[in-house]
Amino acid sequence: MSFLPKPKLHHPGLGCNSLGFTKRDYEGAVSTLCAGCGHDSISAAIVRACFELDLPPHRIAKLSGIGCSSKTPTYFLGNSHGFNAVHGRMPSVVTGANLANRDLIYLGVSGDGDSASIGLGQFAHAMRRGVNMTYIVENNGVYGLTKGQFSATSDKGAKSKSGATNKDEAIDLVGMALQLGATFVARSFSGDKGQLVPLIKAALSHKGAAFIDCISPCVTFNNHQGSTKSFDYVREHNEAVNFLDVIVEKEEIIVDYAPGATEIVRQHDGSLLRLRKLGESDYDPSDRAAAFTFLEQRKAQGEIVTGLLYVDPTADDMHDLLGTTTTPLNELSEATLCPGGTVLDKLNASLR
Amino acid sequence: MQPTNITDPGFFHKVVDCQYACPAHTPVPEYIRLIAAGRYSDAYMLNWQSNVFPGILGRVCDRPCEPACRRGRVEEQPVAICRLKRVAADYKDDITARLPNVPTAKNGKHIALIGAGPASLTVARDLAPLGYDITIIDDGNAGGGMMRTQIPKFRLPDSVLDEECGYIEHLGITRRYGERVNSLKSLLDENYDAIFVGTGAPRGRDLDLPGRTEAAENIHLGIDWLSSISFGHVTSIGKRVIVLGGGNTAMDCCRSARRLGGESVQVVVRSGFEEMKASPWEKKDAMHEDIPILNFLVPKEFTHEDGKLTGLIFEKVKAEYDAKGRRNLVPAGEPDIHIPCDDVLVAVGQENTFPWIERDIGIEFDKWGMPIVDETTYRSTHEKIFFGGDSAFGPKNIIWAVAHGHEAAISIDLLCSDKSLGDRPPPHVTLASQKMGIHEWSYGNEISDDRRYLVPHAEKALVLCNIKAEVELGFDPVLALAEAERCLNCDVQTVFTENLCIECDACNDICPVDCISFVDNGDEDDLRTRLNAPAQNLTQDLYISSDLKTGHVMVKDEDVCLHCGLCAERCPTGAWDMQRFLFNTAKATDKAGSSCCKS
Numbered sequence A: 001m002s003f004l005p006k007p008k009l010h011h012p013g014l015g016c017n018s019l020g021f022t023k024r025d026y027e028g029a030v031s032t033l034c035a036g037c038g039h040d041s042i043s044a045a046i047v048r049a050c051f052e053l054d055l056p057p058h059r060i061a062k063l064s065g066i067g068c069s070s071k072t073p074t075y076f077l078g079n080s081h082g083f084n085a086v087h088g089r090m091p092s093v094v095t096g097a098n099l100a101n102r103d104l105i106y107l108g109v110s111g112d113g114d115s116a117s118i119g120l121g122q123f124a125h126a127m128r129r130g131v132n133m134t135y136i137v138e139n140n141g142v143y144g145l146t147k148g149q150f151s152a153t154s155d156k157g158a159k160s161k162s163g164a165t166n167k168d169e170a171i172d173l174v175g176m177a178l179q180l181g182a183t184f185v186a187r188s189f190s191g192d193k194g195q196l197v198p199l200i201k202a203a204l205s206h207k208g209a210a211f212i213d214c215i216s217p218c219v220t221f222n223n224h225q226g227s228t229k230s231f232d233y234v235r236e237h238n239e240a241v242n243f244l245d246v247i248v249e250k251e252e253i254i255v256d257y258a259p260g261a262t263e264i265v266r267q268h269d270g271s272l273l274r275l276r277k278l279g280e281s282d283y284d285p286s287d288r289a290a291a292f293t294f295l296e297q298r299k300a301q302g303e304i305v306t307g308l309l310y311v312d313p314t315a316d317d318m319h320d321l322l323g324t325t326t327t328p329l330n331e332l333s334e335a336t337l338c339p340g341g342t343v344l345d346k347l348n349a350s351l352r
Numbered sequence B: 001m002q003p004t005n006i007t008d009p010g011f012f013h014k015v016v017d018c019q020y021a022c023p024a025h026t027p028v029p030e031y032i033r034l035i036a037a038g039r040y041s042d043a044y045m046l047n048w049q050s051n052v053f054p055g056i057l058g059r060v061c062d063r064p065c066e067p068a069c070r071r072g073r074v075e076e077q078p079v080a081i082c083r084l085k086r087v088a089a090d091y092k093d094d095i096t097a098r099l100p101n102v103p104t105a106k107n108g109k110h111i112a113l114i115g116a117g118p119a120s121l122t123v124a125r126d127l128a129p130l131g132y133d134i135t136i137i138d139d140g141n142a143g144g145g146m147m148r149t150q151i152p153k154f155r156l157p158d159s160v161l162d163e164e165c166g167y168i169e170h171l172g173i174t175r176r177y178g179e180r181v182n183s184l185k186s187l188l189d190e191n192y193d194a195i196f197v198g199t200g201a202p203r204g205r206d207l208d209l210p211g212r213t214e215a216a217e218n219i220h221l222g223i224d225w226l227s228s229i230s231f232g233h234v235t236s237i238g239k240r241v242i243v244l245g246g247g248n249t250a251m252d253c254c255r256s257a258r259r260l261g262g263e264s265v266q267v268v269v270r271s272g273f274e275e276m277k278a279s280p281w282e283k284k285d286a287m288h289e290d291i292p293i294l295n296f297l298v299p300k301e302f303t304h305e306d307g308k309l310t311g312l313i314f315e316k317v318k319a320e321y322d323a324k325g326r327r328n329l330v331p332a333g334e335p336d337i338h339i340p341c342d343d344v345l346v347a348v349g350q351e352n353t354f355p356w357i358e359r360d361i362g363i364e365f366d367k368w369g370m371p372i373v374d375e376t377t378y379r380s381t382h383e384k385i386f387f388g389g390d391s392a393f394g395p396k397n398i399i400w401a402v403a404h405g406h407e408a409a410i411s412i413d414l415l416c417s418d419k420s421l422g423d424r425p426p427p428h429v430t431l432a433s434q435k436m437g438i439h440e441w442s443y444g445n446e447i448s449d450d451r452r453y454l455v456p457h458a459e460k461a462l463v464l465c466n467i468k469a470e471v472e473l474g475f476d477p478v479l480a481l482a483e484a485e486r487c488l489n490c491d492v493q494t495v496f497t498e499n500l501c502i503e504c505d506a507c508n509d510i511c512p513v514d515c516i517s518f519v520d521n522g523d524e525d526d527l528r529t530r531l532n533a534p535a536q537n538l539t540q541d542l543y544i545s546s547d548l549k550t551g552h553v554m555v556k557d558e559d560v561c562l563h564c565g566l567c568a569e570r571c572p573t574g575a576w577d578m579q580r581f582l583f584n585t586a587k588a589t590d591k592a593g594s595s596c597c598k599s
């Protein structure tokens, strides 16, 4: 942990995006996490993704629960809205916020403890409701903040730093998100920004519930021999199925890959996802059933599958399903919001 | 690329931009830290050991360090390195007890130094503590050379010169001041073991234009006119003055003229304003004293009436660039202009002249009349005769004269010890971790956002009526501290240990200037384009590790690193460490050991 603020001086060639902001403008306070924590790399990836997408910082809301991972919103997007919820309750707060103001870009940041242990139910409902948000779990397999107890994503047989073996089955949040109806599901690794940044960009431009399970080694409590969430272990077992480029509107598409190896997916907002397939597998991210099978097979072989695992680019979100007004509530007049007793009576009558 | 060999002192030496640019390689960041700590005497002595004239240079150095300063690459202005040096001189205690002891038992070798400018004085300072018997011969009445005779007192007061020349003159040196050497041959006959020629570049270049002889009364050669002022022979000048030339001498001439009665003083240069040789701050100071600088005007003729100068005719020119980018001045095609004036000061350059050196004593001269001098040893083609300062390679400046003096002293000492002059002592180098705790360092690694502080000046009206009144007042300790905090401590190096790195990206994420990248290796041109921020400054090196576990290499662009140490603070394994790199060039005096420069 550093006490000094990050110097304001920056590289003289530091570029601006179309809003006139530099990457540095998307940073937050200096991190107080342990030096080398994977979560800090994810923060850096979020900064880069928002910068590259030209997102106006004041249109982003970052929300989190409790944990080292949930502390990170302080360390990025210092000019955005933030909400630090009770342990595991971030999804409900995002759901409520999104219902009230559908125009903000929602970024939920959580941990494996926050989402897979105490907050599992909350996580499940945000996914199945299709809340339009990017949901990132910074997954280190432990409760980092409370000194490294196994979390619900810790693999069966994994060893703790003190030598104890985890006997319980692990919750695979990717599998759950798929099953619960999330329309964008990915897994990545904090140590591979080349893969992670485009995934965050794609998730931020996705309409509907976009979930990223990001393995993020806890250097202090879970980066030892016998851990399945350490830098070395993840690097050795990482099987990336595809590499993503996000092309926002206006940019020209240059197809420079061999045909067949590349797929272009157009999302709701017009952004294009260019997927380059990696390795032997002919992985198809539009086939949900195949995704389940593939993930199970590779898991059995001890591989950690990463990349964009499933996407439904034409998905609807919670507002579409509920038929709510397209206008954020704070832009509606009081008369519209509280139309008065007569309207209420009418409504009640219609329900009788 | 091959992994960087950081055990070669050349690599980190280059990272300390200011020290690298300083001809004498003064350990700048080290003395700036001493100033910040209020240790002015220590800062002074550190300077004194490497540049010999801290109080003088802290006022008038040409400061090649400042354009090189890294701070100028990450914000607008470099650290005021030069003016901080003056702070050490202004606020130090009496340091006489820390000056070297001069052995009473001499080593039996006799050395003559011709000229008492900074070059000779440096040689004297370096050799006297070793027991050499030194004789300095100068045609003036006091030491300092052009620092005393040319540089105006309003930039460099006599008291500072007296003090710093005095520190050397009192090292048991025989002074033959007031004596001109008219024959090097006869001096050789005095049987010195070595002779050092530090006679400078004493002749001002003239302008042979129509009207030059007729109007001679009011046309003065800049450097002669300036020395006449310092000797008190000249005390006034006409109301309207034109100064020809764009270098230091021209700037000193115009500002002196403003103080001696010149009401309308104008500087006229042939080239463009930007290309003038004078430093930006000199031009600024001149313009602040209401002296306009007119450019692209070539003098054609001195006009006169009844044997009295009436003005100058100039041709207007413009710059044209040929295919190779070379600039030519061509007529602008506009009518000539006449600028009336009472006096002209010609400051268009300085030349060397050696009428007193016989051509048959073994010193070879080139076709321009310059002695052939070795650029490392400073020895001429005569075994025992050395040159340094402006006399060696033409007019430069004080700090170069000092640097030459140090090297010549080493050569003379090698010669007198019957050693090869090529056997030069290596620099003194240390590299030591500054880690005090997890995120605590023994240097201040917080980066100040402050912009460069201006040195307070005396009131214009007061300085313009007294040619001896010093214009700059120097920083006070409060301003000095704030300015010192701007220094980035470039000598505290980022040192990388590959086998500790777990490639967690923490350093890369925190680095405020995107210096660090983990990428696939490649050749340098290719690597420079593939980093977090492209490394476009080719004068700055890349620091490259050997292969890491993933097959990537760590590449650090040294160009704009702030030396903030955040990479080392964020590194979980200590793969990055901040280590202070102290570099001191060898000096002849080193042999004297602890008796010299007690600190």
Ligand SMILES: Cc1cc2nc3c(=O)[nH]c(=O)nc-3n(C[C@H](O)[C@H](O)[C@H](O)COP(=O)(O)OP(=O)(O)OC[C@H]3O[C@@H](n4cnc5c(N)ncnc54)[C@H](O)[C@@H]3O)c2cc1C
Pocket (backbone or CB within 6 Å): B060, B061, B062, B114, B115, B116, B117, B118, B119, B120, B137, B138, B139, B140, B144, B145, B146, B147, B150, B151, B179, B180, B181, B182, B198, B199, B200, B201, B202, B223, B226, B248, B249, B252, B356, B388, B389, B390, B391, B395, B396, B397, B398, B399, B401
């Ligand atoms: C107007 C002016 C302003 C300058 N301003 C600056 C400045 O701001 N900063 C800077 O760094 N540099 C400045 N310089 C340059 C600087 O003064 C010189 O580069 C420097 O003094 C050279 O030092 P030196 O030891 O080679 O010889 P000098 O300082 O030139 O000293 C040579 C000495 O030798 C004496 N001498 C010459 N021939 C003989 C002989 N035959 N016998 C006996 N004695 C002899 C001379 O009288 C003189 O005293 C300035 C120069 C001029 C002309």
Ligand SMILES: Cc1ncc(C[n+]2csc(CCOP(=O)(O)OP(=O)(O)O)c2C)c(N)n1
Pocket (backbone or CB within 6 Å): A066, A067, A068, A069, A070, A087, A110, A111, A112, A113, A114, A115, A118, A138, A140, A142, A143, A144, A145, A146, A151
């Ligand atoms: C209601 C409640 N129960 C328990 C805790 C204690 N607690 C704080 S953080 C944490 C676990 C956090 O783990 P995770 O979400 O994985 O975050 P990490 O620190 O690993 O990033 C727990 C159990 C709490 N703060 N609140």
Ligand code: SF4
Pocket (backbone or CB within 6 Å): A033, A034, A036, A037, A038, A039, A068, A069, A140, A144, A145, A217, A218, A219, A220, A221
């Ligand atoms: S305890 Fe683990 S998760 Fe928490 S900050 Fe430290 S390294 Fe990161």
Ligand code: SF4
Pocket (backbone or CB within 6 Å): B016, B017, B018, B019, B028, B029, B068, B069, B070, B071, B078, B079, B081, B486, B487, B488, B489, B490, B491
């Ligand atoms: S910042 Fe300090 S150490 Fe670095 S070049 Fe400038 S003066 Fe020298």
Ligand code: SF4
Pocket (backbone or CB within 6 Å): B494, B510, B511, B512, B513, B514, B515, B516, B556, B560, B561, B562, B563, B564, B565, B566, B567, B568
């Ligand atoms: S010291 Fe380290 S973090 Fe700071 S600028 Fe240099 S490389 Fe970057």
Ligand SMILES: [Mg+2]
Pocket (backbone or CB within 6 Å): A067, A069, A111, A112, A113, A138, A139, A140, A141, A142, A143, A144, A151
């Ligand atoms: Mg966790």
